[in-house]
Amino acid sequence: MKLNFGFLIYGAAFLTAAMFTACSDDDDQVLPVYTITTVSFDKVPESMIAVDEYGSNYYSSYDGEQVKSGYMARIGETDTYVQFPVNYLWQEWVPGNPWMYEFYNGGFVVSDFTNMTGADYTNQCSVYNQSGGHNDANFIVANGYSVANGSSVSYDKCAKIYLTDKTGYQVVASDPDQPVSGEAHYGTFNSVWVCNTTYSYLAMKDGNGIAHALKDDNGWFKVVFVAMDKNCKPTGKTVSYYLANFDAxxxxxxGLDNEIRTGWNKVDLSGLGDNVCTVAIDFEGSDVGAYGINTPAYVALDDLEIKVNE
Known part of the structure; x- marks a missing residue:
């Protein structure tokens, strides 16, 4: 979760369906009115964009103002907003275990970096695409993946896209150790454009000392979009999209034959269902070690299309 988000939309496509009345012998049937919005990130204020390829301003150690407010985009003229926060979690390795905003906890960073040669985590905010985002320079980078806890799975460290009211996801002022949320709203996630990050792409191609080159192990890697309810519990509906495959x-x-996916590609998210309030960005892969997936769990996203009823 993240404090005080104020998202901006650029190139948003607003489509409001007209209300039709279908007459029958018994009564009139009114079809729902809805709004469709495409969310992109090209007019995000400069202060909210990653200052370097590492995203230093998304960490508490940054020598300057850490990004905490983030972005919230209103869906047309409705009372529904979409939010892309950095996770607000308790720090298990910090004395006293405080709750903090840290990109290593998972979440999103807005970026415009296109370094296609930096192969380590200091280049985690670069997309593997010379021109940057799908239709403009900016995009978002999602980081984090689910962790198995016995028979259950925790999505706490996954990046999550929220539909909410204008209050958004905040922290109780009187008790900063306890994050709370605004009112959950529901909608349909129609589609999103996806591209590999440089960090992930080069790790899958060449290995990096932890991750293996996937071609050497007949490996694969994919992003998984997970539909969730207002309590951030999975609904059981997911959409998977392979970012690389070397497994015959x-x-x-x-849709991949011994290759790593390149460029921006549109992913159909309609399989998540019509009443979704949160989408977790998870990852699965063949290269797994004692601490989880070895392949860097990152993906770049842009131009997310969402539909909400009015």
């Missing part, structure tokens, strides 16, 4: 048995389902 997965060629058909992945």
């Amino acid at each position: 048995s997965k060629t058909k389902e992945s």
Whole structure:
């Protein structure tokens, strides 16, 4: 969760369906009115964009003003907003275990970096695409993946997209150790454009001492979009999209034949259902070690299309 978000939309496409009345012998049927918005990030204030390829201003150690307010975008003229926060979690390795905003906890960073050669985590905010985002320079980078806890799975460290009221996700002023949320809203996530980050792409291609080169192990890697309810519990509906595949048995389902995906590609998210309030960005892959996935769990996103009823 994240404090005080104020998201901006650029190039937003607002489409409000007209209200039709279908007459029958018994009564009139009124179809719902809805709004469709495409959220991009090209007019985000400069102060909210990653200051370097590491995203230093998204950490508490930054020697300057840490990004805490973030972005919130209103869906047309409705009372629904979409939010892309950095996770606000308790710090298990910090004395006293305080709650803090840290990009290493998972979440989103707005970026415009296109370094296609930096192969380590200091280049985690670069997209593997010379021109930057899908239709403009800016995009968002999602980081984090789910962790198995016995028979259950925790999505706490996944990046999450929230639909909410204008209050958004905030921290109780009187008790900063306890994050709370605004009112959950619901909608349909229609589609999003996806691209590999440089950090992930080069790790999958060449390995990096922790991650293996996927071609050496007939490996694969994919992003998984997980639909969630207002309590951030999975609804059971997911959409998977392969970012790389070198496993012959997965060629058909992945659409990739011994290759890593390049460029921006549109992903259909309609399989998440019509009443979704949160989408977690998770990852799965073949290269797994004692602490989880070895492949860097990052993906760049842009031009997210959302529909909400009015």
